[in-house]
Amino acid sequence: MNLSMKTENTCPSLVAKDYRSDTKPVWCPGCGDFGVLLSLTKSLAELQLNPKNVAVISGIGCSSRIPAYLNTFGFHGVHGRALTIGTGLKVARPDLTVIVAGGDGDGFSIGGNHFLHACRRNVDMTYIVMDNELYGMTKGQASPTSAPDWEYGKLTPGGTHMKPFHPLVVGLASGANFIARVSGTNPNGAVPIISEAIRHPGFSLVHVLSPCITFNREQLEWKKMVRDAVVPTTNDAGKAARYLMSDDGFNLGILFKGDRLPYDLKSEKTVDGPADLEAQFSV
Numbered sequence: 001m002n003l004s005m006k007t008e009n010t011c012p013s014l015v016a017k018d019y020r021s022d023t024k025p026v027w028c029p030g031c032g033d034f035g036v037l038l039s040l041t042k043s044l045a046e047l048q049l050n051p052k053n054v055a056v057i058s059g060i061g062c063s064s065r066i067p068a069y070l071n072t073f074g075f076h077g078v079h080g081r082a083l084t085i086g087t088g089l090k091v092a093r094p095d096l097t098v099i100v101a102g103g104d105g106d107g108f109s110i111g112g113n114h115f116l117h118a119c120r121r122n123v124d125m126t127y128i129v130m131d132n133e134l135y136g137m138t139k140g141q142a143s144p145t146s147a148p149d150w151e152y153g154k155l156t157p158g159g160t161h162m163k164p165f166h167p168l169v170v171g172l173a174s175g176a177n178f179i180a181r182v183s184g185t186n187p188n189g190a191v192p193i194i195s196e197a198i199r200h201p202g203f204s205l206v207h208v209l210s211p212c213i214t215f216n217r218e219q220l221e222w223k224k225m226v227r228d229a230v231v232p233t234t235n236d237a238g239k240a241a242r243y244l245m246s247d248d249g250f251n252l253g254i255l256f257k258g259d260r261l262p263y264d265l266k267s268e269k270t271v272d273g274p275a276d277l278e279a280q281f282s283v
């Protein structure tokens with residue numbers, strides 16, 4: 001990186017609040033997503049990123065409103081398609097820091113297929129999933145991560161009786177290059193982890209326990225249940241998977257840092273203009 005690029009790309013004088021837009025969040029009081037917004041702005045400041053070089057892409061849901069609250073570029077996309085938009089953007093503009101954000105419904109239900117393939121492709125971006133184990137925006141239906149006996153789901157009275165999806169193990173098995181769990185109830189604890197996720201090459205998955213106390217009051221307890229994981233970060237995916245399969249889901253930290261090379265953006269054929277595009281499609 002030459003010096004002029006470095007000067008343009010970094011903004012050492014910015015503090016966390018400089019990354020916030022003037023738009024006031026419409027989240028309910030007590031929503032864990034407030035913590036994520038705070039952590040993310042602190043990470044962007046810690047990394048001294050120029051807001052003009054950051055794009056935050058989301059799908060649809062309460063959590064997916066996050067780009068509106070940031071002073072970076074943003075795109076509030078289509079339900080379940082945030083990762084596809086983020087991938088396309090990163091491939092077209094490798095110079096940008098691409099952060100994709102959204103909920104468990106957006107990412108693991110309607111967007112589940114894209115989640116698998118984003119892990120597998122390993123394009124250099126960070127995926128922050130605010131998991132409240134339900135669909136918040138549509139008023140409290142069960143999601144893929146809901147506990148089987150959560151009896152108040154709007155469409156599943158008495159519970160889903162289905163095994164919840166395990167995002168981190170699925171992410172690991174699919175090839176994600178960085179796996180971490182943080183909590184929306186501990187924003188400061190999440191900052192170094194989100195910063196490291198952004199720094200780490202390839203596809204980084206940050207799973208956030210982000211309570212929705214409007215539709216599941218029991219999640220008020222999460223604040224007391226989370227703790228730092230006692231195991232060190234490993235680069236052994238099997239070891240990380242075994243740990244994650246047996247923990248209770250409340251251990252926080254960077255659980256896996258892989259060394260897969262990210263998808264090579266430079267080998268993509270670039271398009272210089274409409275003529276170049278037409279040439280590529282000519283038969």
Ligand SMILES: Cc1ncc(C[n+]2csc(CCOP(=O)(O)OP(=O)(O)O)c2C)c(N)n1
Binds near residue numbers: 061102103104105137
């Ligand atoms: C194609 C499509 N299907 C369904 C919906 C309705 N819908 C909007 S948000 C949402 C779920 C959001 O849940 P989640 O991603 O967990 O986010 P949260 O609101 O809990 O943060 C659904 C089903 C939609 N907008 N588009």
